[in-house]
Amino acid sequence: MPLSRVIPEQYEELLAAKVERVSRLLDPYAVPEPSIFRSALTGFRMRAEFRMWHQGDALDYVMFRRDDPKTPVPIKAFPIACDSIRQLMPALLDVIKGNQELRRKLFQVEFLSTLAGESLITLVYHRKLEPSWEAEAQKLRDDLSTLCPELSLIGRSRKQKIILGQEWVCETLDIEGQSFRYQQYEQAFTQPNARVNIKMIAWACEQALNLSGDLLELYCGNGNFTLPLALRFDNVIATELAKVSVRAARNNLDMNAVRNTQIIRLAAEEVTQAMNQVREFRRLQDLSKPLHEYDLRTVFVDPPRAGLDDQTVEMVSHFETIIYISCNPETLASNLAVLCNTHTVEMFALFDQFPYTDHMECGVLLKQKEP
Incomplete structure (x- = not known):
C-alpha cells in the first residue's frame, strides 16, 4: 500500500x-445488512517489515x-504503525547507521509489537553472523530498552538464528x-491490526453465544479465536498445519488454563478425510x-486467501452452524455459492483490518436450512 493513500x-x-463493493459482491447470497467495524x-499496525537500502x-x-x-x-515516517514501532524505527536506524558490524549486509528489518507493550525486532542479513555481531546486537538491545523495556532482538542469516531475549512477544x-x-x-x-482483531473475536463469540455441543x-x-470461543462450547477440536502456530496454540492453551480444547496438526484437507472416515490419522489418537x-x-x-477447497466446503456443509471469517471476499463469495444451497446467512459483518487498501475482512454466520 503506498503511504500516499494514508489520508x-x-x-x-x-x-x-x-463496504459497497463487498456488499454488492455478496448480495446474491441474501446477506443481511452488515455490521461495520472501523479501524483507528x-x-x-502491530507488524511491519522493510528492506534496508545501502x-x-x-x-x-x-x-x-x-x-x-x-x-x-x-520510508521516513510510517503513520500506520503502532506507537512502539514508530518510536523504535528512527532509534534503531540511528544506531545501525554508525555501526559497521550491525549494518554490513543488513538486508531486512522486521518489527512485531503488542498492545501489552512488548516488541521484537528481527535483523535479516546476507552474511554469517559472528560473535562480534552478537556483542554489538546486545548493546543495541540495551540502548533501545529505554524506549521498550520488554524488547527482544533476533539476528537471522542463512542457517542462523541468534535470539537475544525471546523469539516471541506476549500479547494480551x-x-x-x-x-x-x-x-x-x-x-x-x-x-x-490488534484492535480490529479484538472486534472480530468478540463478534465471533457473540455468534456462538447460544450454541451448544x-x-x-x-x-x-496460534489460537487467536480458539481461546475465547472455548468458553462457549463443551469441547473444541482445533486444527492447524503450521508447526510454529501449533506450538504457540498449545502454549496459549496452557497459559490461559483452557482445558476443553485439543490442538491437532492437520491440514483442512486431512480434517475432511478424517471427518468422512476415509483415512485414519495417528495424530488423532x-x-x-x-x-x-x-x-x-x-x-x-x-x-487463507484461497478460501475453502471444494472438499472442505462439502464437509462443513453438514454442520448445523458455520462461523466463517474471511480475508478475501471473492473466495468467500465462491464458497457461499455452494454453502447457501444448505445454509442461510443469518449475520454479516465487515472488519476494516487494512484501512486505505482494497482489502476487507468479512464475517458470516450460516445456519442450516430446515429439511
Whole structure:
C-alpha cells in the first residue's frame, strides 16, 4: 500500500466504497445488512517489515510499489504503525547507521509489537553472523530498552538464528471483560491490526453465544479465536498445519488454563478425510475419544486467501452452524455459492483490518436450512 493513500480525512469515504463493493459482491447470497467495524485512522499496525537500502554512508528503510518493483521508496515516517514501532524505527536506524558490524549486509528489518507493550525486532542479513555481531546486537538491545523495556532482538542469516531475549512477544487481548494472553512468534502469522482483531473475536463469540455441543475449528493459527470461543462450547477440536502456530496454540492453551480444547496438526484437507472416515490419522489418537464420538454441531473457519477447497466446503456443509471469517471476499463469495444451497446467512459483518487498501475482512454466520 503506498503511504500516499494514508489520508485520514478520506477514511470514511474509502470505507464506504469498500463496504459497497463487498456488499454488492455478496448480495446474491441474501446477506443481511452488515455490521461495520472501523479501524483507528493511524497507529493500527502491530507488524511491519522493510528492506534496508545501502547507498554510500546512507541507510534507509524502503518499500517498493507493485507497479515499480525495482525502485526503492525511502520510508521516513510510517503513520500506520503502532506507537512502539514508530518510536523504535528512527532509534534503531540511528544506531545501525554508525555501526559497521550491525549494518554490513543488513538486508531486512522486521518489527512485531503488542498492545501489552512488548516488541521484537528481527535483523535479516546476507552474511554469517559472528560473535562480534552478537556483542554489538546486545548493546543495541540495551540502548533501545529505554524506549521498550520488554524488547527482544533476533539476528537471522542463512542457517542462523541468534535470539537475544525471546523469539516471541506476549500479547494480551481483552475480550468481553476477560483477558487472554497469546504468545506470538517471530515470523509466524498474527493479525496485524490488534484492535480490529479484538472486534472480530468478540463478534465471533457473540455468534456462538447460544450454541451448544462441541466445536471444530479449522486454521486455528496460534489460537487467536480458539481461546475465547472455548468458553462457549463443551469441547473444541482445533486444527492447524503450521508447526510454529501449533506450538504457540498449545502454549496459549496452557497459559490461559483452557482445558476443553485439543490442538491437532492437520491440514483442512486431512480434517475432511478424517471427518468422512476415509483415512485414519495417528495424530488423532491424542484426542480424548474417537473423533466420531464428539458432538460436533458448529464449525469455525478462518481460511487463507484461497478460501475453502471444494472438499472442505462439502464437509462443513453438514454442520448445523458455520462461523466463517474471511480475508478475501471473492473466495468467500465462491464458497457461499455452494454453502447457501444448505445454509442461510443469518449475520454479516465487515472488519476494516487494512484501512486505505482494497482489502476487507468479512464475517458470516450460516445456519442450516430446515429439511
